[in-house]
Amino acid sequence: MRLHHKIILISAINFLSSTIHAQAFLMNDNNLRSDLNWLNQQGVIQVSTSTWPLSKDEIIQALKNAKVVDNTQQKVIDAVQQKISEGTAPISATIGTSTTQNKLPSSFGDSNTAQSKAGLTLQQSSDNWDAHLQLNLEANQRVRTNSPFNMNGSYIAGKVWNQWLSFGNTPVWWGPGHDGSLIRGDATRPMPGFTVQRAEQKAFENKWLSWIGPWQYQVFAGQFQHYTAIPDTKLLGMRVTVQPFQSLELGASRVLQIGGRGQPDSFKAYWNAMIGNDNSCQDANCDANAENASNQLAGFDARLNLKPLLNIPVGVYGQMIGEDESGKLPAKNLYLAGIDYSSSIYDKPYQFYVEWANTKTDGVVKGYSYTHHQYTAGYYQYGFPVGHGIGGDGEMYSLGGNLQLDAMNRLDGKLLYAEVNPWSDKINNAYPNKDTIRALALTWDHQFKPNYHLEFKGWLGHSHVYNGDSGISLALKLPINF
Numbered sequence: 043m044r045l046h047h048k049i050i051l052i053s054a055i056n057f058l059s060s061t062i063h064a065q066a067f068l069m070n071d072n073n074l075r076s077d078l079n080w081l082n083q084q085g086v087i088q089v090s091t092s093t094w095p096l097s098k099d100e101i102i103q104a105l106k107n108a109k110v111v112d113n114t115q116q117k118v119i120d121a122v123q124q125k126i127s128e129g130t131a132p133i134s135a136t137i138g139t140s141t142t143q144n145k146l147p148s149s150f151g152d153s154n155t156a157q158s159k160a161g162l163t164l165q166q167s168s169d170n171w172d173a174h175l176q177l178n179l180e181a182n183q184r185v186r187t188n189s190p191f192n193m194n195g196s197y198i199a200g201k202v203w204n205q206w207l208s209f210g211n212t213p214v215w216w217g218p219g220h221d222g223s224l225i226r227g228d229a230t231r232p233m234p235g236f237t238v239q240r241a242e243q244k245a246f247e248n249k250w251l252s253w254i255g256p257w258q259y260q261v262f263a264g265q266f267q268h269y270t271a272i273p274d275t276k277l278l279g280m281r282v283t284v285q286p287f288q289s290l291e292l293g294a295s296r297v298l299q300i301g302g303r304g305q306p307d308s309f310k311a312y313w314n315a316m317i318g319n320d321n322s323c324q325d326a327n328c329d330a331n332a333e334n335a336s337n338q339l340a341g342f343d344a345r346l347n348l349k350p351l352l353n354i355p356v357g358v359y360g361q362m363i364g365e366d367e368s369g370k371l372p373a374k375n376l377y378l379a380g381i382d383y384s385s386s387i388y389d390k391p392y393q394f395y396v397e398w399a400n401t402k403t404d405g406v407v408k409g410y411s412y413t414h415h416q417y418t419a420g421y422y423q424y425g426f427p428v429g430h431g432i433g434g435d436g437e438m439y440s441l442g443g444n445l446q447l448d449a450m451n452r453l454d455g456k457l458l459y460a461e462v463n464p465w466s467d468k469i470n471n472a473y474p475n476k477d478t479i480r481a482l483a484l485t486w487d488h489q490f491k492p493n494y495h496l497e498f499k500g501w502l503g504h505s506h507v508y509n510g511d512s513g514i515s516l517a518l519k520l521p522i523n524f
Contacts, residue, residue, distance in 0.1 A: 065129040065165055066172035066199045066206055067095035070213045070228055072151035073452060073487065074125045076444050077118050080393050081108070083347055083355040083384040086115050090243055090283050092293055092345065093260050094215040097206060098126060099241040100258075114386045121446065128493050129165065131521035136161040138497075138517030143184045145511050146481050146503055147438060147460055147472075148229040148431040149221040155194075155231060156180035163195075170201045174210070185231050185424045185471075187268065194232050204241045210234065214262065216281045216295045217378070218345045218359035221440045221458070222399045222430040224376045225295050225339050225363045226279065229472065230426035233277060235264020243285075255285040266299075271419035275302035277428075289350040295363070296340035299417050311335035318367055337414035339363055339421065339429070341372045355384045363429070365403065365411055376401045376411060378430075394443030399430055407435045407464050418469075425471025433470040436462040454485040477507045495519040 176195035197210020364372020411434030
């Protein structure tokens, strides 16, 4: 390398290191969400955790207003603050490998895209803008692309009047579920596109609207990748959440799979899709008809925290997403429900949950869920579901939890039983054959110094197709200081 090139590189690194700001968004992170839910259920904070990525501004504001009454609660507050501080490192690296591909259904924060990965993150931001460059190198990919190199997780964002506008390739999660979202999950790779959302979930100051309570929205416009059935297919979506009471959060979500090569691309087509006037024809021959422009999913979700009502740290949640509409309401529904509990033992915070998800059509296998007569590759990207990780026409039961042993160590575990793809529909690359999966997964996260993480994961699985699906993985994350 020539001398002046070395000088430029060193100058760039010094510039990145000279200014430290936390990043604009907090990405899908199971430990972070568990801690925030724990604080919600203990009545320490009030913040929505069902729309990801989260704005860092909102979490900082929630911590400022926290009502801490004991050391255990403070311990969880400290863990959240530590997680936020990890986003201040201008340069960080990750590396991980496993003995085999992890083929278990992806849950919140999972990233089972490849057996081995290495990543480098470059971060630079201020109060009103943020540039986050994520460079990844993968080997033995599970979610296959045309290259071992990608920039999944990268974005650039700017803030105006409490609104973050970003463009990038970041994972999204819509809903209260621990192990799945019926409409936007992270079982596949992130979809590149534009996103707009509020920086802080403040309530309206107007007396006629203030009863809605803290609220958030997220609008997304992006494009499917490796969607061979109809190249350049677009995804438009919007989610809104409100908290009229401290105990209750309500959410509504809607997505449109629209456009692409050979499909209607006029204003009329998009307008008909927006107002729900595009399902008059259910035949593949309608592909050029502006009145049959899109594949849509929409529905509602809710979470009820019982702490303010009954003084018990329990949450009950559910999600219902329709593959069709009838009378302007979701129809041909998919369902998810669960309950979680947050407490402590010997001053050690813990949380456990039980969850059920059913991606069949109103509980019946019809080959309808996550499919469409125009978009014949279905609601999948790279062949992996954009919604729940099991794909369409499946059912899953899971029991999981986590325990924070101390400031440096955390344990996480999960048991699951799932029935997937009963018709062996090949558009579901995650599970291309009818199968039944039983599995146990355990994770140990060790922080051996601030911002340095070592994660050890092991899983024991069995399925009729693969017989055994077991393995161990090791991952290391650390900042790079110059």
